[in-house]
Amino acid sequence: MSEVVSNHYLEDLLKTYPKHSTSALPWLSQLRTEAVDRVSALKMPTTHDEEWRFTDISPLTEVPFQVAQTIPQLQPAEIKHHYLQEAATRLVFIDGQYASALSAINNDSGIIVGNLSTLLTSYSAEIAPHLGRYASFNDNIFAALNTAFLHDGAVIIVPKNISIAPPIHLLFIATQKEVTSYPRCLIIAEPGSHVTVVEDYIAQQEVAYVTNSVTEVRVADNAHVNHIRLQRDSHQAFHIANCTATLAHASNFQSINVALGARISRCNLNVQLASEGAECTVNGLALINKRQLADTHTFIDHIKPNGTSRQLHKCIVDGASHAVFNGKIMVQPNAQKTDSTQTSRNLLLTGQAQVDTKPQLEIFADDVKCAHGATVGQLDPEEIFYLKSRGLSELAARNLLTYAFGAEIINRIPIISLRNQLEKAVLEYTQSAEP
Amino acid sequence: MINQDSKPLLEVQGLHATVNGVAILKGIDLTINYGEIHAIMGVNGSGKSTLAKVLAGHSAYQVTAGAVLFDGKDLLALAPEERARMGVFLAFQYPIEIPGVANSQFLRLAYNTVQTQRGKDELDPLEFDDFVREKMKLLEMNPDFLDRSVNEGFSGGEKKRNEILQMALLEPRLNILDETDSGLDIDALRVVANGVNQFTNNDNATILVTHYQRLLNYIVPDYVHVVESGRIIKTGGKELALELETRGYDWISAENSATEGAVL
Structure with missing residues (x-):
């Protein structure tokens, strides 16, 4: 892919910049403007970029993807089988637009939960300190695009010491071809709170579209967040995800990422253990076939002492598909007594299937316990x-x-x-x- | 037990087999009738475990000569799963661990696969649960083993019990126990042996592959065969095993070379 083509693609995308983006909220307008500026400055990545070595994203630029102009009305009967019976709150988005008729909200416990554009009217002060503050878009074209086109998404703010037992289900449904959606999720767990969130991407038909999502998670002191991300997009679709979690003192973040769908998917997961005694568990599974490509990049950043991270990433690669795993674990000079393990296990089911796995451990502290390993095998x-x-x-x-x-x-x-x-x-x- | 009227279940005739081009079995002849228990003994590397794996159909072993009839049918023409469905069962020396699959799920899948092949009804999870728990009692197994992953984190004794549990569920006609006694303490050995004894009858037959006589105190064989260099060099009754325990294997070896020398 030439840079000329990629820049045209971004220019064309910006021409479609929707009118609704002129927000009445100054902080939000400013955030979007900053993001638009970054989009203008950044380029689409190519395989010459180290971070995109194995993933040629250029097919994404071959189709003029746009934000959906009209949103189909779905009947509950059409999508009910995707509902989680355990969930008390379910937010449904169709091609990126919130569908209130299909959603159900339970905020009895004082939790702030709902879609972003609705909640901005009454909870702007609660949302402003967090939205766009954790997922950096400075060097990330897809996060910049998502932020520039930021329109709607899910907001979950769990108040101090509140435990929400039933999972919150965020269901993103793609229904149209050649459409790009920019889902945005903000999950704030205040001190001592506990919440489980399922981010679920599904398709109504096997067509080509783009999902470009950004999820920001903030886990405050002693809070606990379970985050399950399930990508079962159409096998012709492109799925780009950027997820950032920032962990405060003695907090706990449990993440499970499952990639089954998409022609090309790329998931970046950044976990920052930003305060002492934070714990995270990062699990991943990619199960792909035919000519699918699933790329997972994770970055676990131990910034402060006494942090614990556990990572297990598995790929099952069938047909002529290609899985990529790049797992970087950083132990900063100050992060003494870090305890970290990372395992990448890969199962190749055919001779044409391919896996590129790259565990990276960078340790700048001297009193730490770190182990990592990778295996690639076939059925025994x-x-x-x-x-x-x-x-x-x-x-x-x-x-x-x-x-x-x-x-x-x-x-x-x-x-x-x-x-x-x-x-x-x-x-x-x-x-x-x-x- | 030996029954003069019983039919042969397994007839091994001049069986030769290689692994990676190396000859391991060099002419095994063995006939086992319904109701009988045969012990196959020998030192490490004699070929006794190879015989067990060849009978079960392991693809790493190539049969280069000879025949095996199972109930009169050509066993060697069948894939391992077809042999299993016909009633050949191998209790593994080193049972495989399958993390991620609950033991109950695996046992039910195996049971239903074999039942369907035999024209019988499958059991649903609840029915199977009752059925398997009864069998587990006989093996003094904790029902917790149903919820755990297949053999994962099981002790040596627990793995062997799980093998015998599968034998009890699948009701094979030919039980092949490959070094089932290895790695068992005396209590586990007793429990496993009791289990085997409860499931042996006149409608099946059993091959015990073992290095030591110890197991044979609990499961009493009708015949003891000594294998050396891929052939059976001596056959006797249960007293042969006791003799091996006190005298070792060398004297048979010597006796056998002497006989061969005389023939030559």
Whole structure:
């Protein structure tokens, strides 16, 4: 891809800059203006950029993607099977636009939850200190685009010492081709609070579109956030995600990222252990087939002492698909007594499938416990034989072992109905896999 | 037990097998009738575990000569899963761990696969749960093992119990126990042996592959075969195992070379 093409693409995108972006709120207008400036200054990444070495994003620029002009009305019956029965609050977005008729809000506990454009009228003061403050768009064209086009999204602010047991379900539904949506999520857990959020991306049809999402998570002192991100976009779609979590003193962030869909997906997850005693667990699973590409870049930044991070990333790569994992763990000079482990495990199901995995550990403190490792393997013939000796066919044996490989991540999802959904998806998926 | 009227279940005739081009089995002849228990003994590397794996159909082993009939049918023509469905069961020396798959899920899948092949009804999770718990009692297994991943974090004894549990569920006609006694303490050995004894009857037969006589105190064989260099060099009754325990293997080896020398 030439730079000329990419710059035209960005110029054209900016021409579509919608009128609603002239916000009455000065702080928001300013945020958008800053982002538009960055979009004008930045370029689309190419494979010459180290961070995009394995992921050629140029196909994304070949179609003139725009913000959806009209939004179809979906009936609950069409999407009900995607609802999580455990969730008390569900926010539904169709092609990036909030659909209040399909959503359900339970804010009995004093939690501020809803869509951004509605909540801005009454909670601007609560939102302003956080929105756009954690996800830097200075060097990130996709975060800059998302912020420039910032229009709607989900806001969750959990007050001090409040525990919300039922998960909050954010359901993003893509229905149209050649549309770009810019989902935005803001999750603020005030001190001592506890919340579980599921960010769920699905498609109504197998068409090409772009999802460019930004999620900002702030976990205050002693707060606990479970964040589950589930990407099951159309296999023709492009999915770019930037997620940033900032962890305060003795807080806990549990993240599970599952990528099943999209032609090309890229997920950047940045976790900052910004204060002492913070803990994070970062789990990832990519299960891809045919010519899909799933790229996960994570950055876990131990800034202060006594932090703990646990990371397990798994890729199941079938057909001629390609998985990329780049996991960087930084231990800053001040971050003594850091305890960090990172594991990347990859399962190649065919000879054409490809995995590039790059665990990176950068340690600038001297009293730390860090371990990392990566494996790439195939199904073990001894395991297949064991299952066949119990009567299972070759395919059933391979499917069960493939499922088992992914189940280690799926079983960590603390929501039974979602676990069941994924179990079914993975088992059904693998039944089409041939050796 | 030996029953003069019983039919042969397994007939191994002049079986030769190689692994990675190296000959391991060099002419095994063995006939096992319904109801019988046969111990296959021998030093490490003699080929006794290879025989177990060849009978189960492990693809790493190539049969280069000979025949195996199972209930009169050509066993070697069948894939491992077909053998399993017909009633061949191998209890592994080192059972495989499958993290991520609950033991109950695995056991039910195996059970239902074999049941369907035999024209019987599958059991749903609840029905299966009742069924498997009964079998587990006989093996003094904690029901918690149903919820844990297959063999993951199981002790040696727990893994072997889980193997015998599978045997009990699948009701094979030929039980092949490959070094089931290895790594077991005396209590675990007793429990495993009791389990095996409860599931052996006149409708099946059992091959015990073992290095030591110890297991045979609990599961009493009708025949003891000594394998050396890929062939059975001596066959006797259960007293042969006791003799091996006191005298070791060398004397048979010597006796056998002497006999061969005489023939030559």
